Amino acid sequence: MLTYVFSTQLLEILTILAIIGESSWAALPGSYCKEMGSSTYRPHSVSVTEFGAVGDGITLNTKAFQNAIFYLHSFADKGGAQLFVPAGKWLTGSFSLISHLTLSLDKDAVIIGSMDSSDWPVIDPLPSYGRGRELPGGRHQSLIHGSNLTDVIITGGNGTVDGQGCVWWEWFNNHTLNYTRPHLIELMYSKGVVISNLTFINSPFWAIHPVYCSQVLVQNVTILAPPDSPNTDGIDPDSSDNVCIEDCYISTGDDLIVIKSGWDEYGISFARPSSNISIRHIVGEANSGAGIALGSEMSGGISNVRAEDICLFNSLYGIRIKTSPGRGGYVRHIHISNVIMTNVKTAIGITGRYGEHPDENYDPNALPVIDMITIEDVSGTVIKHAGTLEGIKGDNFNSICLSNVHLNVTSKHPWKCSYIEGFSNLVTPELCESLRNPYQSSVCYTANHFDCCNLVQAA
Structure with missing residues (x-):
């Protein structure tokens, strides 16, 4: 089991984040999330x-x-x-949940994923991906799985779910996998989902994956995986809406939180966007990934995302948007604010040439639309590159707005920009010329545009 020790540097960052957010935390935006929680009374309970x-x-x-x-x-x-899991180490293969169920772990309970791949059944690929994310064909079912569910709670007194991912990482690195690796939790086509007060470690692949879901709250979770573990994203809302992610600590081998919505022609055809997503109070490090990411699978569209009060350190990227010709779809109406970064290689990355396609049948002329992206109130120290902001020739990314962004950069060439247009205010080091236009609230997506009323309500 991983053990994480907070460094002095991290404690300093947390203190700064608490100070700058103190006045706003008393009246938190996203209070719509508070209606959902893990305290739903269940009249029937058994122990495993x-x-x-x-x-x-x-x-x-x-x-x-x-x-x-x-x-x-x-x-x-x-x-x-309620299904109660008491103190102990509970080795298991994949199992599926039902509606109106609470899975509750004692603080000393550890659910441990089997290291025998036959205990993780192979299921069909997601229709918005057309194949397994890593390999053609099917994919292994997640350790805790569910489909077409309503009112599901996975919680506890900070019990642990351990995927024992090392064997899966070895198979991936040795190219001996037959199917795409499993998640720790994947819930599909479900509504009214709460995941809270738990620790997730050593996921074989992405840790928490709500896909085709609505009304999802992920709160007070810790997600840990070694920095060199491949593609161990923390939380990946995928073609889902009305999602709240808050008060989490994440340290993994890839992106901490990444929003997705399907892959190339399959995502375009399935046409299920990710929208109305609130992310707040996140602390973590992404040694090989980004703190907050969108894409690269975004062919169904991503919109109305607000991320705030984010503290990142020891990461490859701070904020990142990834897409490519062939993706189609859109990323728009994104507002990211109040971010502190320390020891991050590239603070802000936007790329239109991320590549990776499910097969040869994608349409290279299906160009993504990237516009109305606002990033403001960002500070960073020990930053190598301020930003790489690159659109696509013939498909400029528009209304990229930066305000009050101050980065202590070590590189002599802090910004790299192409095929990108936007506006800025109070940005250091000085931005590329194409983004030096005065900030205009009429064309920049601001916090006032974020419609909280449309977001997650009680299940």
Whole structure:
């Protein structure tokens, strides 16, 4: 199990973040999230031990989890039910949840993913991807899975879910995988989802993946994976709407939080955007990725995203938007503010040449639309490059707005820009000429545009 020790540098960053956010935290934007939580009363509760589970870290408990959930299905229309996981180490393969269920872990409970790939069934690829994300064909089912669910809570007293991802990372690095790696949690086509008060470690692939979901709250979670673990994103809302992510600490081998919406022609055809997403109070490091990212799979569209009060350190990128010819779709109406960065290689990255396609059938003339992106109130120290802001020839990225961005940059060439237009105010070091136009609120997406009323409500 990973153990994380906060450095003196991190404590200093947290103190600064608390000071600058103190006045605003009393009346937090995104109060729409507070209606969702993990305190829903369930009149029926059982322990996984009642179905033969043994918490010795050796006994495989997949059948115990499956049988307990099958039993609780009969209470779905009677106020729902809770499956309690007590203190212990509970080895299991993949299992699926049901509606109106709370999966609750004791503070000393550890759900451990089996290191036998046969305990993670192979399921169909997502229709918005057309294939597994890493390999053609199917993909391994997540450790905790669910589809077409309503009112699902995964919570606890900061219990742990350990994916034992090292074996999957080795298979990936050695090119011996037959199917795309699994997530720790993937919920599909579901509504009213809460994931809170837990620690997730060593995910084989992306840790938390709500896809085709609505009304999702991820709150007070810690996500950890080694900095060299491949593609271990933290939280990836994908073709989902009305999502709140808040009060999380994430340290992984790739992006901390990344918003997606399908891949090339499959995402365009499926046409399920990600929209109305609030991200706030996030601390973490992304040694091989970005703190907050959008794309590169964004073919169904991404809009109405607000991220604020973000503290990043020891990362490859701070904020990043990734896309490519062939993606289609759009990324628009994005507002990112109140960000502190320390020891970040590139503070802001926007790229229109990210590449990677599911197959040869994509349309290279399906160009993405990137506009109305606002980044403001950002400070950074020990930053190598302020930003790489590169659109696509014949497809300029428009209304890229930066305000009150101050970066202590070590590179002699802090900004690199092409095929990009926008506006700025109070930016140091000085921006590229194409972005030096005076900031105009009429064409820049501001906090006032963010319609909280459309966001997540109680399930």
